[in-house]
Amino acid sequence: MTDNATKDTDDLPHSPGPAGGWGSMKGIARIYAEASASPGALDSLRRLNKPKGVMCVSCAWPKPENYSAFEFCENGAKATLWELTSDRCTPAFFAESSHTVTALRDWSDHELEKSGRLTHPMKYDAASDRYVAIGWDDAFAQIGATLRDLPREDVVFYASGHAGLEASYLYALLARAYGNNNLPQSSNMCHETTSVGLKKVIGSPVGTVTFADLDETDCYFFFGQNPGTNSPRFLHNLKDLKDRGGKIVTFNPVIEQGLVSFVDPQDPLAMMTGKETIISDQYHQVQSGGDVAAILGLCKVVVEVDDRARAAGWDAIIDHAFIAEHTTGFDEFVACCRATAWADIEQASGLTEAALRDAAMVYIQAEKVIGVYGMGFTQHAHGALNIAMLVNLLLLRGNIGRPGTGCCPVRGHSNVQGQRTVGVAEKAHLVPLDRLKALFDFDPPTKDGMHVVDAVQGLIDRKVRGIISLGGNLVRAVPDQQRMEEGWAAQDLVVMVSTKLNRSHLYPGKAAYILPCLGRAEVDAQASGHQAVTSEDSFSMISGSVGHRPPASEHLKSELAIVAGIAKATLAPNPKLKWDEWTGDYSRVRDLIEATYPDDFRDFNRRMFQPGGFWRVNDAARRVWNTDSGKAVITTPSRLSAHGFADKPGRYRLLTMRSNDQFNTTVYGYSDRFRGIEGTRDVVLMNPADIAEAGLADGDKVKLVSDYDGDNVERVLGGLTLIAYNLPRGTVAGYYPECNVLVPITHHDETSKTPASKSVPVRVEAL
Template sequence: MADETDLPHASGPSGGWGSMKGMSRIYGESWPSLTAIKSLGRQNKPKGVMCVSCAWPKPANFSPFEFCENGAKATLWELTSARCTPNFWTDEAHSVSALRDWKDHDLESTGRLTHPLRYNAATDRYEAVGWEEAFLAIGATLQSLPKESVVFYASGHAGLEASYLYSLLARAYGNNNLPQSSNMCHETTSVGLTKVIGSPVGTIVWDDLLETDAFFFFGQNPGSNSPRFLHPLKDLKDRGGKIVTFNPVIEQGLVSFVDPQSPFAMLTGKETKISDQYHQLKAGGDIAAILGLCKCVIEADDAATAAGKAQVIDHAFVKQHTTGFDDFIQCCRTTNWSEIEQESGLTEAALREAGEVYIAAEKVIGVYGMGLTQHTHGALNIAMLVNLLLLRGNIGKPGAGCCPVRGHSNVQGQRTVGIAEKTKLVPLTKLKELFGFNPPIKDGMNIVEAVEALFDGKVKAFISLGGNLVRAVPDQKRMEKAWATQDLTVMVSTKLNRSHLFPAKQAYILPCLGRFEADEQATGNQAVTTEDSFSMISASIGERSPVSDTVKSELAIVTGIAKATVAPQPELKWDEWTADYSLVRDLIEKTYPDDFRDYNARMYEAGGFYRGNAAHERIWKTPQGRAIFTTPSELNSLGFQDAPDRYRLITMRSNDQFNTTIYGYSDRLRGLEGSRDIVLMCPEDIAEAGLTEGQRVQLVTDIEDGHDRRLRGLTLTAYKLPRGTIAGYYPECNVLVPISHHDELSKTPAYKSVPVRVEAG
């Protein structure tokens, strides 16, 4: 059995020279022009370009280098000098079938796509096609299909302008089948938070980061997923604040950090210790852990009341602003510590230590990521975190609140402007007034429903505004087979990805501009806008020469498809909107006047303009008009029982990737290098299972539904994890996740707790 000191964890802090080395490697591999450095200098600044990576906010008082390692990698990856021209497909070795053996990294390394492409089944290759020919063929096929059989999917990248018109296209076509990438990550937030506080998004703004006394982290990894967050964390520690982390995996970004923007820190290696406490709970153990924290608060309040001291619970806030308090308190009182310890994997002493920090802090921000959302009871995870915050009034006051950290740069904003399958989220009456047609009133399909319908042969076409859906969703092998049976697939893309390799009867790849490239239309270079995790709207304006004169903007592609698909109507002014994006922003303002007041005038404000959040003002848009305490029905979020030889698999991302984009094979913040074909397991579990570190193993999904799901060729790697919890990489492990394994309320796939067996071979 491996000695714990020999386990592969990062040997150094996040940030620092490691970040510089990581960025330099991507620069050396992608070889962008020297002006790429200038582009990085404009990143996340007024009249610059908002990061194409995550949705972390931009401070109004920005620094000279307002980007992180992940943002720089995403930018350099997009600005590569490599080009994937139509000539790529003339190589004898480059048939679509042959490319299925390529790694994700190698596919994207072919470079930026330069021409619209159409699949030729006779040659098993893509071939160049003219834009108008492509649009007309796509439109003709869409017109011939049953309206309900077509899905309009969007990744979280396209700006608000293109996203608004994309949702308009779908509704003018005749359905609300508008699933989006949030269906696979933070839809649990949209549904879960709405249920308990009446807001579908986080409640804090940038100034709250500067005022808080403590951060409580649950299942979020800023080191790999949102490194700019590390600067506010360092600032908190510098002023004496506390950080408490709950995560099954030790993530180096929450352990220590060297500020790469500080010459002194870089020269001396001065580290900032991030987490004051780091609790490695079991995968799926958050409900019990948070219940334990709440139990500590309640016991402390009882003791204070008995002693005549100041109360710990904010009873005035609870009385005025909440409902369900008494039932929740009773649950906390009657749940035994032994149950909490069993389900969380943490000791009573550890939870009491964390509870003391929460009680001592006047203002607390609860931070979470997909470690909470991607479970079968993910919405309950979120409700439990809200319970904890409500006990001491930590929502709707300065320095406190709920902070879900979003991934794609505009994943939140796309929902805001109408990319939503639920009609209750969209002002359909307003759309009818503006555009003169009757929008469909039947709810559309989310991702899980769309994939299930695809498996059943009911979906005939997918239009994808960005993304790599075949690789991103659960049940990959079934998805690959079903994807190719469709009548039509259309993918708006910048680079090759695995979804292109399973073409439908008609398949098109439509290359689009990157955000850093000038978007010249009839009225000049156009700006696009995005919404970050704090509900701030910011504009981007590119200045680089386009990768090719045969690529179009995302908005122009949307309107090109719309003109060929939807019957002409006077109010649908696709050409005018393409010529001048400010007209689209006027439409968004008319559709959502409370959120987008003076849109065109405010879009270049430093840090963005705030579209508002009722819960931030302690206005609760729930049926009860109050925030809701939730009494848990479960003490874990798994949706399955533990059993002999069954493990809880977490899928995770490396330091060298962004969602399904794989930059390389270094996961330096976990001390792992050279391969993604690994599975992490604690030494005690390896020994008990009769396995050996370094052994080749396979993972087999332990769900009986008539489908065999397994992933072979993995190297077993000893790692410090809780007993019974193992970890592997996303998206490779998606083949193990059944499409039916999802959050009960939102149907977000449960990628963070998959029941599997580990077998030799």
């Protein structure tokens, strides 16, 4: 099943046991205890992803119209229980003698979050090196006064993917009314490659599949996506496909258990007997950055088989009628397929010709194929080329724009896609500025704002002087962490809207505030009653969410109320900016979203609780291509690798990964059972042949050292244990966010600036 598995690596610790099953149940129970979650949190799990319930705060997997009794997964349960902890981080916590901000820097990410839910608005007091309580009105007034004094272009409005569409829309409005488009968002770090790369070739910045397509497809081709940890509810759809005889082919440097086997926790017989569903029919361990060559190999086989079929007078393999009507660039690409030597494809991909031929035959024999990918595909210096190549493969047989087919990027945060949809975007042309001007009677700025990469570079260069962070843990989440910490602390103003303590709070600027917000599962009571919020999933479905748990503290405000409070204290009076009215009734904000984006949000308030959500229509899914040519673009690759640097002796390609006990920068615990790693995150995984060649041994203490040619900055991560692991030669792996210190901020996708965290040049050295 695995192309790169050898006798030397078959017995190494990886993926012990299936995804799901009792392991999943034990993982949830352990985090329930670890989080000190209240019994009422279990009721929240019952309501997850159901009508009039709560959209999961973890990944952006869709809420199905026909839901199951338990419509949540292990990671979603962990995220919910972690947020609904009974632990509290009160002003008394910061008053303890050992809890100065400087001392807290020695705590782990896990320990910081374990301090519990933040309960009061806080301001940093430099004299005591502590956060102290402050009233909401005073906090807003002081923040507003500082923002008014700062140059408009020197302030950044960052958003994680947590806030709902309503708060996100007002947040973008605040930034533009303030005077800039500095609205970087967490998608800059993960799927901005999709937004830019996919838009270029099919005219859509998002995937084309709907939930119904999953029930009709015959085959999935997976690239760099790990459903077992990052979107476990997807496993049920994969099992359904296998039950009806479909095929799954996977390309990933790491063997991820969710793509190997699965025991359905909702199947009593499977739970009693341990009966596994084998997920991947073929699992190819492509080397990091080798997807371009691997997909070119697949396409080369498709072209060869089509040539032979047509020469023999048989039915064509390629959908030539579709190609002629709907695409450009076909002839040049086919010439490239024919001319590229198999030896070059094998060298760049790390896979054999025979393996790629086997995979291509599955593609050829399938009537309907969906291409799935995640950040293992997007986070490369040429990640956009990866996406273009996958689109090439799908287009060859018309696998976009008909039922059961399409391109399926899997988003990693609950509303990361939706925030972009309602205006949290640094590119001015993505937002209908003319409608904003008509609705609110001001002139929105037309100059593009800062991408996350620009913002981090601005912080390093001391050009960014203030940041508002709507959720997130930006200091920990971005590349060049050490330089980022220094630049973050040098700002005039740092404002963080948060639910828990994290590392970004520990590098306060000259003025720093923590503004605690409600969790999505908590009751949001405003003037007109209990409020609902909405979000957009990976499949462009919009759904409502209603909180039901008592707030963790009476002093919390909703994200929308916090945004409105900052806006009122900062902006000049404008009768069209009705912050109090919008805070009192979120349906008024949804009316504004509909007025600004009428095609996407028609009858928004009426449809928000439609079972399964309502679809924000995607033209490419209907074979309408909003590209420069009006057709889908078939791309001829200019290179065979996506990693963007030359190979040389002693240089390895580091890919960063998440553990089973983790969501983004939130670390729930130290059990990565799918990889057989327990009790630590300070590890580096390496092929045993590479270990021997380097003169090292399994279990050695090592450090990773940056081997980046783009600058002379020293980047080192030490104290790591070397683990012999089943990886392709030349590829090593370590955990995110710990390895961010090794990722240069200038090492990113050339078109989207998405950090290239899946192929970082490093050396491995003994301590």
